[in-house]
Amino acid sequence: MVEQSNKKAYLFAIFCGALSILAIIAVMLLTPLKTTEPYLIRVNDTTGAVDIITVLDTEQISNNEALDKHFINSYVRAREGYFYDMLNRDYELVLTLSSDRVAADYKELYKGENARDKVFKNNIQISVDVLSIVLTESAGVKTATIRTNLAIKNLSSRNLINQYRIITLSYEYQNLAFRENLRHINPLGFKVLTYRIDEDIKR
Template sequence: MALFKREVSEASQEILKKSMDFESNVISMVKRSERRAWIVAIGSMVLTLMLGGAIAYMLPLKEKVPYLVTVDLKRSTSTVSPLRDNVAATGIYASEALNRSHVARFVQAREGYDYDTINEHDWEYVASMSNDQVKGLFVQQFDGTANSPEKKWGRNTAIRVKVNSIVFNGLDEERGARPTGATVRFEKWKFDKTNGRSEYLSSHVATMSYEYKTNLKMSDHLRLRNPLGFQVTSFRVDDEFNAPVFKAGQPDKGVPLLTEDEGVMHRGADAPDAPSAVVPASAQPAQPSLPALPGAPATPAPGQ
């Protein structure tokens, strides 16, 4: 048997060892690759289950809200309102509600007229909510001539302002930009105090820019009218091209003459829970008071 034994050279042993090491490395790589594949598969399954659970959790939150589009053919205006079962659940941003309230109040006070309340209501709103330039243009209307409101309308006729729409300018919700102005479409109605009838006069578009000045210094009496320092920096009124189809002086049967809420609004009743504002030490010059309306009793200053 010794005759068949062959001695393996060192070179052959080295080659055999390398081949065995190669096979071992290949098997090890296959096992590692298989392990990584299982890890990825299990991770994908877990992620898929998590995403499926999140979608199933959010499905009940998805709600289809129908919208009602109302078109007023007389005034060429339209409103879009969501239809909800619970009206009280409808939310509105506080800043948007405040802006709409301030804009509507200013336009109604600036363009309306009532001999009995103009000194104690309209003039105070305009004085506290406008800068000197805008306020000066308002004062120029009451120059005592035949075209001035107190001469033209007198005591028994009032001009009511009906705001149809308010569109804010400069608003960018994605960038967080606040509105810097508004475009207001409104109508003027002549209200006869002797018989309680309202007649349509004209339609207009008001373009205004405004800002909030928290450090604006004013009297406590005017601060109750404008607690947040709303200031109109420019104001312009143009005629509305898409005017109502009814003629001037013709009553509009689709609009109530004067509701109880409108009466309170035009009388200038303040909200009982109006917020107060603190004027810092570095306040701007105080707002000058408006002159008394010619022919009307002057409003006594606070504390007199």
């Protein structure tokens, strides 16, 4: 009787083991099919209710002016601003939102003896006030003109200088399929393709 019971337990254990192996294989086969789809979430200011508006595709993203201005504002603040304690975060953000060519130009600011962080160290803070963002599109190229005030403060002397600048950049939303570890920084694939900064001579 005991021997028969042990045999049943043994067969049951084999069955469970085989089932577990099949489950693992099924998960492994399905994993490549997993995709992460970006979407907008709306929160009702009065009730606090949350609902999903839509799943976004590249065309919808490109036509959303609010999204364009959000990413442009974040990019300009990170690129032109300077806060020593936030330098690594801003540096990573700029690189993630830049095309390879624009990223290469930006990296040059932090190379050599005249690198930005070596010159400014922890003595300078630059706050960026974005005054306006004007979006245009010509021949399929999306462009933004941004007027800014760079408030440069010397933390030792407390001296403050305002510099007014005009930034012109072009941008697009690229293929949304990129590394998962970057999705929290740039969930929609926003990329700056060209970047130029000039003095605002009207000021």
